[in-house]
Amino acid sequence: MTQKIQKNKKLLGKVTEKERDEIKALFERKNGLSELFKVVTDDNNVLYERIVKDMGETTTKAKQWWDTKSKQYNWENIKGYSWEIDFNTCDIFLVKQ
Amino acid sequence: MKKFEYLIVLLDNSATSFCYYDNPSYSTGNSDLISLNLLKRIIKYANKNSMYINYLYPKQKLPETYNKIIEKDEHIKILPIELRSKNNKAIYVINPDKIKQIKNIPQNANLNLILRLPRQKIKDLSEIFELSINKCQRFNLILLDIENFKQEDLDIYAQQLVNIQKIVTGLYQSGRTVEINFVSDRILLTQMNNCDAGTKHLTFAPNGKFYLCPAFYHQNPENSVGDLANGIEIINEQLLHLNHAPICRNCDAFHCKRCVFLNKLTTNELNTPSHEQCVISHLERNTSKYVLEKLKPLVKEFEKHENIPDLDYLDPFEFVTEMPKKNLNEKQRQTQIPEGLKSFEKMTDREVLFSIYQMLKEISNKLPNK
Amino acid sequence: MLNNNTYKISKPPESWGGIQSKSVTFVVTENCQLACKYCYLVGKNSKNKMSFEVAKKTIDYLLDHKSLFPSPSVIFDFIGGEPFLEIQLIDKICDYFKISAFEKDHPWFESYRFSFSTNGILYDSPEVQKYIEKNRMHLSIGISIDGTKRKHDLQRIYPNGKGSYNDVIKNIPLWISQFPDASTKVTISRDDIPYIKESVLHLWELGIKSVNINVVFEDVWKEGDDEKFEQQLMELGDYIIEHKLYENHHCSFFSENIGKPNFDNQNWCGAGKMLAVDYQGNFYPCVRFTPFSMENKQAIVTGNCYEGINLNKLRPFLTLDKKTQSTEECINCEVATGCAWCQGANYDFADNETIYQRSTCICKMHKARVRANKYFWNKLENVNNLVNEKV
Numbered sequence: 001m002t003q004k005i006q007k008n009k010k011l012l013g014k015v016t017e018k019e020r021d022e023i024k025a026l027f028e029r030k031n032g033l034s035e036l037f038k039v040v041t042d043d044n045n046v047l048y049e050r051i052v053k054d055m056g057e058t059t060t061k062a063k064q065w066w067d068t069k070s071k072q073y074n075w076e077n078i079k080g081y082s083w084e085i086d087f088n089t090c091d092i093f094l095v096k097q
Numbered sequence: 098m099k100k101f102e103y104l105i106v107l108l109d110n111s112a113t114s115f116c117y118y119d120n121p122s123y124s125t126g127n128s129d130l131i132s133l134n135l136l137k138r139i140i141k142y143a144n145k146n147s148m149y150i151n152y153l154y155p156k157q158k159l160p161e162t163y164n165k166i167i168e169k170d171e172h173i174k175i176l177p178i179e180l181r182s183k184n185n186k187a188i189y190v191i192n193p194d195k196i197k198q199i200k201n202i203p204q205n206a207n208l209n210l211i212l213r214l215p216r217q218k219i220k221d222l223s224e225i226f227e228l229s230i231n232k233c234q235r236f237n238l239i240l241l242d243i244e245n246f247k248q249e250d251l252d253i254y255a256q257q258l259v260n261i262q263k264i265v266t267g268l269y270q271s272g273r274t275v276e277i278n279f280v281s282d283r284i285l286l287t288q289m290n291n292c293d294a295g296t297k298h299l300t301f302a303p304n305g306k307f308y309l310c311p312a313f314y315h316q317n318p319e320n321s322v323g324d325l326a327n328g329i330e331i332i333n334e335q336l337l338h339l340n341h342a343p344i345c346r347n348c349d350a351f352h353c354k355r356c357v358f359l360n361k362l363t364t365n366e367l368n369t370p371s372h373e374q375c376v377i378s379h380l381e382r383n384t385s386k387y388v389l390e391k392l393k394p395l396v397k398e399f400e401k402h403e404n405i406p407d408l409d410y411l412d413p414f415e416f417v418t419e420m421p422k423k424n425l426n427e428k429q430r431q432t433q434i435p436e437g438l439k440s441f442e443k444m445t446d447r448e449v450l451f452s453i454y455q456m457l458k459e460i461s462n463k464l465p466n467k
Numbered sequence: 468m469l470n471n472n473t474y475k476i477s478k479p480p481e482s483w484g485g486i487q488s489k490s491v492t493f494v495v496t497e498n499c500q501l502a503c504k505y506c507y508l509v510g511k512n513s514k515n516k517m518s519f520e521v522a523k524k525t526i527d528y529l530l531d532h533k534s535l536f537p538s539p540s541v542i543f544d545f546i547g548g549e550p551f552l553e554i555q556l557i558d559k560i561c562d563y564f565k566i567s568a569f570e571k572d573h574p575w576f577e578s579y580r581f582s583f584s585t586n587g588i589l590y591d592s593p594e595v596q597k598y599i600e601k602n603r604m605h606l607s608i609g610i611s612i613d614g615t616k617r618k619h620d621l622q623r624i625y626p627n628g629k630g631s632y633n634d635v636i637k638n639i640p641l642w643i644s645q646f647p648d649a650s651t652k653v654t655i656s657r658d659d660i661p662y663i664k665e666s667v668l669h670l671w672e673l674g675i676k677s678v679n680i681n682v683v684f685e686d687v688w689k690e691g692d693d694e695k696f697e698q699q700l701m702e703l704g705d706y707i708i709e710h711k712l713y714e715n716h717h718c719s720f721f722s723e724n725i726g727k728p729n730f731d732n733q734n735w736c737g738a739g740k741m742l743a744v745d746y747q748g749n750f751y752p753c754v755r756f757t758p759f760s761m762e763n764k765q766a767i768v769t770g771n772c773y774e775g776i777n778l779n780k781l782r783p784f785l786t787l788d789k790k791t792q793s794t795e796e797c798i799n800c801e802v803a804t805g806c807a808w809c810q811g812a813n814y815d816f817a818d819n820e821t822i823y824q825r826s827t828c829i830c831k832m833h834k835a836r837v838r839a840n841k842y843f844w845n846k847l848e849n850v851n852n853l854v855n856e857k858v
Contacts, residue, residue, distance in 0.1 A: 032569070051569070333819055341823070365780060366783040368823065372779055414786065
């Protein structure tokens with residue numbers, strides 16, 4: 001696939017498959033937790049607290065992953081843009097919000 | 098017509114079993130003798146087709162007219178032990194209710210015995226074996242109820258085989274040459290030697306029909322594969338052959354019966370054995386390996402036998418499904434993927450290219466010199 | 468492989484999880500609003516529905532036996548009959564799975580999908596939409612729309628004979644807006660052959676970019692069908708090339724990998740590697756082996772949710788290979804690759820009770836497809852080489 005520089009999306013580079021798998025697992029876990037919130041009923045405080053805690057930890061881990069990798073690979077960062085990953089190709093993009 | 102080597106003839110509906118299947122009529126004595134006319138016809142059929150007859154006898158004595166007809170041609174008798182005589186050419190079956198009769202058999206009787214051992218008695222196997230072995234020229238063990246075996250039954254059998262290893266090793270060291278189906282057969286064999294029901298032999302029942310083996314008849318008389326009038330037709334007959342058995346065709350438990358009846362009962366397919374059947378055969382194979390390794394340095398007759406390799410599994414299903422194809426050696430690759438169909442799926446690109454190079458090299462080596 | 472420097476070929480969307488996923492099919496109901504003529508579910512009825520207890524027991528069994536189910540991912544397929552008839556049950560099942568997987572700290576909590584094959588009629592109902600919203604990030608929904616109205620209504624009819632196209636088409640825009648990469652499954656029987664080209668193009672025009680299409684495996688094909696089929700594919704191929712639709716659209720009839728001699732010994736079908744559960748809690752190698760799918764044979768049960776899987780019944784499926792079930796003619800066929808089969812159909816049509824007799828009902832249709840593919844790919848390459856020359 002040829003590199004494309006679009007107006008609102010810029011290809012920054014690639015991560016390894018192992019690194020991709022790390023963030024993918026966190027991404028999936030976050031989605032799972034988000035959808036789990038919709039299921040939990042008021043009478044199950046213990047479960048709710050556990051989900052909240054897990055969500056916090058997962059979000060933190062994800063943020064750490066992005067921080068670490070961006071430094072490691074020296075990715076460009078611009079205000080109003082965020083990093084995105086294509087799970088199929090391991091490409092990292094800078095995307096306008 | 099396809100060539101069968103021998104024919105099992107059930108002389109009576111209540112004829113003794115000699116294998117894994119049970120015949121309820123044997124216990125109840127519910128007799129239904131094959132008609133004399135049918136007996137004559139099947140003997141004629143067998144002679145015409147060069148099939149050697151094995152007669153399966155009931156507990157009851159046959160009418161003399163039957164005996165006269167049977168004795169006219171060479172044959173083998175398979176009899177319940179209750180009918181034991183001095184006939185050493187017969188094969189005698191010890192059914193579960195007659196195990197106690199073993200002690201009545203004289204030493205050095207030189208019998209060809211089949212012991213049909215129920216699951217509950219596996220824990221006594223080595224004891225029964227020791228009691229029997231000096232009365233036999235050939236000892237055949239048939240474990241019953243394999244379709245209901247659990248892990249603990251396999252463990253008990255494994256332990257009994259450890260005991261038997263020692264007995265057999267001592268026996269052969271002393272110069273005694275008795276054949277034991279689950280020990281010595283594998284030592285002697287260099288390729289698969291199985292029951293071969295439906296390929297090497299068929300069964301003829303008192304109802305005048307043919308079956309793959311007596312088990313199928315007793316399970317359901319509608320399981321017939323033909324009769325005298327219409328001939329034999331075995332649907333999907335290829336599934337009885339080793340090359341159409343994905344688990345078995347790479348296996349080296351050569352002595353295994355590959356019982357198609359048990360296969361069908363446990364897995365729904367004639368060509369696929371159950372986990373328990375495979376483990377039993379491999380426990381026995383490993384027993385053979387132990388005995389051979391012990392005796393090779395000690396007994397001259399054992400020197401010539403091929404070593405039995407180490408295996409790290411008891412069920413070749415694991416080999417077929419889980420072992421990465423790329424770890425196969427060339428011989429395994431040839432048998433695992435027969436007739437030139439090669440799997441490239443799990444190879445890296447580099448390995449694929451190397452494989453192609455190897456194949457081209459092989460082809461090139463076979464070309465005549467320019 | 469074709470030279471990708473001059474043109475792009477659209478590929479089908481990647482299947483989530485790939486071969487690493489365990490597929491578990493819940494046959495939640497044997498009921499369906501439709502009576503599609505080619506449906507292999509010959510025993511549809513309104514009586515047999517799965518209870519939540521059975522589903523719960525199944526999920527507990529799956530989650531509590533990691534050694535039996537070591538795959539890192541799971542896909543729960545909800546089918547019927549028509550699964551959306553039981554959306555409330557499905558919702559409850561999914562909620563139970565999510566909570567249980569989380570509480571048990573099961574790896575599947577981080578890697579699961581809920582997948583649906585639906586006739587689409589109830590897609591816009593409030594209950595279904597509520598379910599979609601709730602599980603948005605974990606869903607894959609395929610609506611079966613067979614093509615143009617006249618093609619679709621030939622086969623996909625209500626019990627009174629009325630076509631269902633109008634009731635399905637109204638939900639397509641909503642479906643595509645929610646699942647832009649969605650694909651559809653199209654089935655072709657004898658009567659449908661004249662409408663293949665227009666149907667594929669119609670579906671693409673609707674925005675369904677990936678069309679998975681196959682001929683029925685049943686013994687319905689007659690002399691001359693293969694030639695008509697080949698003609699339709701060639702005409703479709705001409706249109707695709709002329710309008711460069713190959714860049715952004717996919718039709719599974721066209722593949723570069725079909726029509727070559729066999730190079731492996733793998734089984735085509737995943738029966739046995741997946742697990743289907745019916746309303747009684749019985750396990751099957753796939754839905755095609757359930758009682759309401761079998762026309763000629765007894766169902767093959769491989770366990771149940773109370774006692775677990777009978778691994779011995781699964782052994783033939785897990786060791787099934789191409790050669791052992793194929794005739795010599797099929798093994799040695801010069802155009803073998805891409806020739807498909809359904810294990811359940813093989814078993815149902817076999818001369819006796821075995822899964823090892825491969826049906827060859829679609830032989831001529833496959834060869835026709837191969838010829839059409841050769842035509843298509845050769846033409847595509849020629850056209851693009853010409854373009855290259857011009858450039």
